[in-house]
Amino acid sequence: MPATKAIIARDPRFTALNWALEDVAVSDAPGDNEVLVEMVASGVCHTDIVLSAVPPGQVGVLYPKVMGHEGSGYARKVGKNVTGVVEGDPVLLSFYSCGKCEQCEEKHPSYCDAFAKENYGGRKGHVTITNTNTSSTGNGNSGDGEEVYSRFFGQSSFARYSIVDGACIVNAKDLLQSDDELALFAPLGCGFQTGMGAIENVARPDANTVLVVLGLGSVGIAALMTAALHPHKAIIGVDRLPSRLELAKELGATHTIDTSPPGFNLNKALREIFPNGVSTVIDTTGAPPLIEDGLKSLRQRGKIVLIGVTPMQYELGVSVVQHINSGRAVIGCIEGDCIPSEAIPKLIQWYREGRFPIDKLISYFEAHDFKKALAGLDDGSVVKAVLKWKDV
Ligand SMILES: [Zn+2]
Ligand SMILES: [Zn+2]
Structure with missing residues (x-):
């Protein structure tokens, strides 16, 4: 289990976000359809905020939970059923879809039958709190050994390491001109x-x-x-x-x-x-x-x-x-009724042609400064915040 850190969203108590960077252990044994991803960056999307502010149980959201659904990073361990990505490949992450239902078969995966359950609800079993000093987290209610919901949008990318469903992965090996572009392209997968x-x-x-x-x-x-x-x-x-x-x-x-x-x-x-x-x-x-x-x-x-x-x-x-x-x-x-494996390369192509200048829209923050990112989004000084996970 890699010891790492993640932003944990807890019961908002009907008032505001209750996020804190906490010590966690993430399973290093992805399931057959999953990949352990070492996260480089993750965009903050409005949905992370909206779905951290609902009472427990609404739209399937339960706490504590790792949000984040615009991740990018490297595949570190690949489940045996996952195709199209091997250990070490750079990856861009998007939403989960089952690939088998009517909507998926008709190529409208964002209307997948399992969309709400898997993307909003997530699952337990991959992430455990390991805080030794509960007062250091700032939210006051951490418990060592507590299990955390992850796989938010199949990825829970507000973490240095995360177990991601293979369906969320777009292999970026042939899309990048440099490793730095992983952070720039992180938000392509949702917003x-x-x-x-x-x-x-x-x-x-x-x-x-x-x-x-x-x-x-x-x-x-x-x-x-x-x-x-x-x-x-x-x-x-x-x-x-x-x-x-x-x-x-x-x-x-x-x-x-x-x-x-x-x-x-x-x-x-x-x-x-x-x-x-x-x-x-x-x-x-x-x-x-x-x-x-x-x-x-x-x-x-x-x-x-x-x-x-x-x-x-x-x-x-x-x-x-x-x-x-x-x-x-x-x-x-x-x-956007998109198929991520088609939409993301298209957006990268437009960016390279100077027609989709996302670099003008992004502000970068170290993950431990996520509160600054939220404040910038709140006061409008930031259009798209991207958190970097390298140094947490
Ligand atoms: Zn489906
Ligand atoms: Zn989003």
């Missing part, structure tokens, strides 16, 4: 592919499209950069932070809208520019007022693509008659 896929696989804009991106975090910016690669009529970036609106302009937005003024109304603001409404709204905020206004702002045959997670109990009301007469569509979207 960036989600934004890209929302455009390529779901929204599918054309030259007449007026596209609106609500929320300019890493997913929204990835969607915007992808849309900018296609002919379009307009791309409108919407956020409350001036720095994000500036960034959106740099990366291809034709218009930006600031939501921060008191009494802001998105539908009104959009119709001032496009009185007939807009073609496509991509919501990455999960903010009900923006989603509702986004729906109202659609022109005939317009569509809204829902990516941002709303409060768990929230339901969006739709007037059926209006919906019929307008031909509008409301579409849910997870992981």
Whole structure:
């Protein structure tokens, strides 16, 4: 069992995140379908935060748990059924899918029957707390020998070592130009592919499209950069932070809208520019007022693509008659409906061509500084935080 460290998420007690870097032992005996990965880096995705703040049991989340689902590193031990990767290969990690259900067979693995259970719930059996001095962890309730849920999104990459399902692995051997790129490419496996896929696989804009991106975090910016690669009529970036609106302009937005003024109304603001409404709204905020206004702002045959997670109990009301007469569509979207083994190489290719400049979006933090990363994401100074695991 390698002695190592992991960020352990504990019961948030309904208030906030309860994360601390703790000493753990990770099994060095991956199952037949698993790989022991030595993590180099892991992006912090909003879902790590959202799913660490829910009460125990909601959407299958139980504590203590190792989050992290944008990992990169090296395969150190490979289970006998895992193909396409050998010991020592650099790997990029994405979500788990079973490969056998109807959705997987139809090449929509992010809608896999096992998605929620395996990716949100995870399993016990691979990680054990080994803190000898419980007061040093900062969260005050660590117990030596306590078993921890891992395999979050099949990978639990907020750890120096982790047992990862083979289905999560994209072999990066032929994708990298240097080892340093492992940290740069870590976030491709969730946030960036989600934004890209929302455009390529779901929204599918054309030259007449007026596209609106609500929320300019890493997913929204990835969607915007992808849309900018296609002919379009307009791309409108919407956020409350001036720095994000500036960034959106740099990366291809034709218009930006600031939501921060008191009494802001998105539908009104959009119709001032496009009185007939807009073609496509991509919501990455999960903010009900923006989603509702986004729906109202659609022109005939317009569509809204829902990516941002709303409060768990929230339901969006739709007037059926209006919906019929307008031909509008409301579409849910997870992981951009991507196949990671295809999406990740494509994004790397775009990066090399200068068309998807993720290096402008990433801020690096040592893993023990994860609180600084969270603060930067919270105040908007960081678009995508990537934690590095080498020196923990
Ligand atoms: Zn499946
Ligand atoms: Zn994610």
